[in-house]
Amino acid sequence: DGGITQSPKYLFRKEGQNVTLSCEQNLNHDAMYWYRQDPGQGLRLIYYSQIVNDFQKGDIAEGYSVSREKKESFPLTVTSAQKNPTAFYLCASSQTGESYNEQFFGPGTRLTVL
Amino acid sequence: AQKVTQAQTEISVVEKEDVTLDCVYETRDTTYYLFWYKQPPSGELVFLIRRNSFDEQNEISGRYSWNFQKSTSSFNFTITASQVVDSAVYFCALSEALGGYQKVTFGTGTKLQVIP
Numbered sequence: 430d431g432g433i434t435q436s437p438k439y440l441f442r443k444e445g446q447n448v449t450l451s452c453e454q455n456l457n458h459d460a461m462y463w464y465r466q467d468p469g470q471g472l473r474l475i476y477y478s479q480i481v482n483d484f485q486k487g488d489i490a491e492g493y494s495v496s497r498e499k500k501e502s503f504p505l506t507v508t509s510a511q512k513n514p515t516a517f518y519l520c521a522s523s524q525t526g527e528s529y530n531e532q533f534f535g536p537g538t539r540l541t542v543l
Numbered sequence: 544a545q546k547v548t549q550a551q552t553e554i555s556v557v558e559k560e561d562v563t564l565d566c567v568y569e570t571r572d573t574t575y576y577l578f579w580y581k582q583p584p585s586g587e588l589v590f591l592i593r594r595n596s597f598d599e600q601n602e603i604s605g606r607y608s609w610n611f612q613k614s615t616s617s618f619n620f621t622i623t624a625s626q627v628v629d630s631a632v633y634f635c636a637l638s639e640a641l642g643g644y645q646k647v648t649f650g651t652g653t654k655l656q657v658i659p
Contacts (some may be wrong), residue, residue, distance in 0.1 A: 433587075460645065469552070471634065471651040472588075479644055519588065528640040529576050530649065531593055537586040 431456045433535035435520050440540045442507070442514070444533055450505045450538045452520035458533070460526040461503040465489060466517040466537075475518075479526040507540065515542045545570050547637050549650035555659050556625050564620045564653045566635030572596075577611065577618045578636040582652070594598065594618060625657045 433454045442448045454461065460479050464472040476488030478497040492511025497503050502524075507514045518538045523530035546569040558561045570579065575596045580588040592602065594611050606623045618655050628634055635650040 441654040450597045457569065471547075471649040474647070477545055485644065500619045517586070519586075521588075523645065526644040528574075529593065530645060531578060532578075532588075533590070534588040534622060 431479055433520055433522055433533055433537050435518075435535035437538060440538055441473035442540065442542050443541055445509045446455045446461055447508050448540065449486075450507065450540070452505065452535060453501055453502045454503075454520075454522045454533075454535075455501060456491075456522055456533060457500070458524050458531070459500070461497065462521040462523075462532065463487075463493070463495065463503070463505045464521065464525045466519060473520065477526075501516065504529065514540055516540060545635070545637050545646065545648040547635055547648050547650035549633075551653045552651070553654045555577055555656045555658060558627060559624050560625050561621060562655065564610050564622075564627075564633050564635075564655065566618045566620065566650060568616050568618065568637045569634070570616075570637060572639050572640060574640070576638040576645075579609065579620050580634045580636065580646075581638060582632040582634065584631070589592060591620075622655075627657050627659050628652050630655060630657045 436451045462477045473489050475493050476495045478484035494506045520535040521532040521542040523532045548567045552568040576626045577594045582588045599611050608621045632652045632654045634652045638647045
């Protein structure tokens with residue numbers, strides 16, 4: 430079955446550590462996205478990518494980094510510079526970056542900083 | 544700037560009742576798309592419907608229906624004869640083209656609890 434996988438489902442990190450969240454899709458989609466979800470705030474865009482080896486900052490990119498070396502993969506690194514990283518992180522993809530495309534979401538990774 | 548408002552934070556209904564989830568949006572563009580997504584307890588958002596700004600026809604899909612009114616910038620979602628499986632957080636979203644990419648603004652979500 431086609432879809433998006435994210436791992437791990439739960440992640441615990443000590444302050445000062447970098448951590449990488451995995452996102453893989455087998456939908457052959459060009460565009461991929463990372464969102465952060467906090468209680469009562471909806472989804473906020475961290476980074477997006479429309480094509481391999483290209484990505485752009487979203488609304489809240491500070492303290493995060495990404496790479497897009499393969500079409501299927503779009504990992505997100507939460508760096509120690511992110512001041513409040515505890516949140517639920519959702520990866521999504523769409524066929525292209527056109528505005529009419531629905532986005533397909535992964536099951537999310539819940540990150541907790543101890 | 545884009546904005547999506549879902550004023551209802553949480554709604555509780557008894558099974559078989561009808562329920563309407565409100566969504567009001569703001570945009571300066573004439574071409575845009577509106578979406579509804581469902582987020583069950585498992586976490587992933589599931590696409591429910593897309594509407595473009597030029598199509599104001601209401602749509603019905605089984606127990607779900609959507610009312611798009613451009614005059615009031617609203618895109619409301621009604622569930623008829625609600626069921627426990629409808630319990631989830633529902634997000635309304637506005638999508639526009641911005642510099643060649645899809646800019647999506649999500650509302651803050653409405654948590655629906657259907658009580659058996």
